Amino acid sequence: MHRTGRTLTISAALLAGLLLPAVASEAQAGWAHQRKITIDTTAAGANVSGDVKGFPVPVRLDASNFDFGQAKPDGADVRFDDAAGRPLPYEIEKWDAAAKQAAIWVRTDVKGNATRTITLKWGNPEASAESDGTRVFPKADGWITAHHLAEKGAANGYRDSAGNLDGKGVNITGDATGTGVVGNALSLTRARSEYVLLPGSETSGLFNPLPAKGTFSIWSNAKTHPAAYIAMFSKGESGFRIHYFGEGDQTEPCIDVANYDWCPLPSGAYTKVKNNTWYHFVFVIDKPNAYYYINGKLEVGKTDTNAWKTTGTEPVTIGNNEKTPGGNSRKRSFDGLLDEARILSVPKDKNWAKLDFESQKPGSKLLRHAK
Structure with missing residues (x-):
């Protein structure tokens, strides 16, 4: 950043850095609930040694790990973000609120012999469905x-x-x-x-x-x-x-x-x-x-x-x-x-x-x- 006469010039990189926190904050706004999900490919988890890019990860929800009463009846307000807060493509295969069961496919890169987290968000009455299989299986x-x-x-x-x-x-x-x-x-x-x-x-x-x-x-x-x-x-x-x-x-x-x-x-x-x-x-x-x-x-x-x-x-x-x-x-x-x-x-x-x-x-x- 520098001054030229009365004009204040801000570099594109600095401007992006100033705006990122606000963008991330807005991305979380509107969702009443969120939870971290760890993807574990170490020996304690799936025991997969190599990286796998663009993988459809199945996320199963039931009464033991999700309160279906906090989400829309059809799961339309469910979202997933990566560790940096960027939205991940997902597809809802099954959503049965009465039986408290759901199966969702989330496309993300998976690191071998490591742990990474994604964020599950829900509880937004204004959200509309974004489930799309063609983005998970492109x-x-x-x-x-x-x-x-x-x-x-x-x-x-x-x-x-x-x-x-x-x-x-x-x-x-x-x-x-x-x-x-x-x-x-x-x-x-x-x-x-x-x-x-x-x-x-x-x-x-x-x-x-x-x-x-x-x-x-x-x-x-x-x-x-x-x-x-x-x-x-x-x-x-x-x-x-x-x-x-x-x-x-x-x-x-x-x-x-x-x-x-x-x-x-x-x-x-x-x-x-x-x-x-x-x-x-x-x-x-x-x-x-x-x-x-x-x-x-x-x-x-x-x-x-x-x-x-x-x-x-x-x-x-x-x-x-x-x-x-x-x-x-x-x-x-x-x-x-x-x-x-x-x-x-x-x-x-x-x-x-x-x-x-x-x-x-x-x-x-x-x-x-x-x-």
Whole structure:
């Protein structure tokens, strides 16, 4: 700052510094309540060693950590800020004030082997809803689809939080929901050949040709496993697949290379999948490499230098493997619960796979709410 005659000149940097406290104060104004939430990736928390940028952190609220009577009935006044007071994008998947339960996704950078805090704010009668899944799962980060599978019944459809391809229930009747790892989950009955179809995915440029890089993930909790190659998540036989290996208790990921299926399986010991138990599957392709993670741990990593391929005639399905949209010719429909079916156009690393599991699993230690 200096004087020039009668003119007082203030540098831009100094002016910004003078205004910041006022801006921060205004950002807090109007919210009657706030609380710090610690994101812990140390050994005492999620135990994730590397940094993960732009990660959708699930925040679960219930009667033990939140007074729903202090917020709007639909949670419209809930907000999140980072440690510097900057607003964070968020999406409300579930808000049930009567049951005192909520599930919210907050996009933020997560530091490996460290603790950081974000701030939860609520209690503002003037605030309007700002929940927006496309800002939590943005195209710029490589998101193709992100289905929470929380909707009740096929009539409502299954919203894609990334904003690309909403799902449609096939043969689904009634509520078709259950308790998921985060919020509600899709509940499928194999006897009725129920599954979710992504209409238009058979020819969509999002999947055709199969990208050289990508990440596919889903949570699975099978009630029964009565047939071979029952599928949790797939694009027919000509794209990606996560399914059971035959009639056994092993699962496998697959893609098409040249004139055959490439299904990288571990040699020797493998994870046995039990019924009535949640498992988290992440399949990463980074041509010519492929990696398969189960519950945050690398199951297998392999390389195939042949050409990769996919056709444009078979759809993406959640809970089945089908060549015709709406059909059930292969009879590989799932029986049980599925949650958080997601596809990215970028290959995620081991830190992402571990954090994805640790943040969502029942009994997660990633977050601590201040008293």
